[in-house]
Amino acid sequence: MKHVMLDLETMGNGPTAAIVAIGACEFDPHGADPGMGFPDVPVTSTFYQRVDLESSVQAGLTMDVSTVLWWMQQSDDARQQTFQRGGAGLYDAINQFAGFVNNVSGCNREGVAVWGNGATFDNVIIRSAFKACDTEAPWSFRNDRCYRTVVNLLPEDRRPAFERSGTSHNALDDAVTQARHLQKVYWALGL
Numbered sequence: 001m002k003h004v005m006l007d008l009e010t011m012g013n014g015p016t017a018a019i020v021a022i023g024a025c026e027f028d029p030h031g032a033d034p035g036m037g038f039p040d041v042p043v044t045s046t047f048y049q050r051v052d053l054e055s056s057v058q059a060g061l062t063m064d065v066s067t068v069l070w071w072m073q074q075s076d077d078a079r080q081q082t083f084q085r086g087g088a089g090l091y092d093a094i095n096q097f098a099g100f101v102n103n104v105s106g107c108n109r110e111g112v113a114v115w116g117n118g119a120t121f122d123n124v125i126i127r128s129a130f131k132a133c134d135t136e137a138p139w140s141f142r143n144d145r146c147y148r149t150v151v152n153l154l155p156e157d158r159r160p161a162f163e164r165s166g167t168s169h170n171a172l173d174d175a176v177t178q179a180r181h182l183q184k185v186y187w188a189l190g191l
Helices: 053-058 065-072 076-083 090-105 122-132 147-151 171-189
Strands: 002-010 019-027 043-050 112-116 144-146
Touching: 002 090, 002 122, 002 171, 019 053, 019 076, 019 090, 019 122, 019 171, 043 090, 043 171, 053 090, 090 112, 090 122, 112 122, 112 171, 122 144, 144 147, 147 171
Parallel strands: 002 112, 112 144
Antiparallel strands: 002 019, 019 043
16 A cells, blocks of 8 residues: 655635645655654655645635634745745646656555545545546545544654644645654554
């Protein structure tokens, strides 16, 4: 089984939230080795695409005021990286992401698991975007995985430290950070 960690930046938090950035990385959840000091590069390939907000809304995805206000409180770096001009249209971004997943899986829908942060967030929203673009997600719904659920299998006092890499709320940096943390959690769980 191949594994992809997905992170989205959105303008809402519901299942049809408008997407403004897609970040993902291929990784091996069993890759952490505490004897090696948890290697800094647990990913083998990455994907990052900013998405034109107007194209997300035109496709029927939605924005909410509370998320817009939340973005206004984030760092200048996060806002500049996410909202700078030049994002792809939603249809193009979704198809580019599908190409990335297909490259990871060898076009085997059953051979790739896609991880998101929260059982009702990243994976649900990206599937809504695929549907809005009249495109099929390139992995089986049976292989949706929840990073947050696995992390919470460990009591808080036994969880490995969450060490941020890069800019908080940059979709690629968040995906890589979550993949690294999940590897440590897998090791702590003895998986």
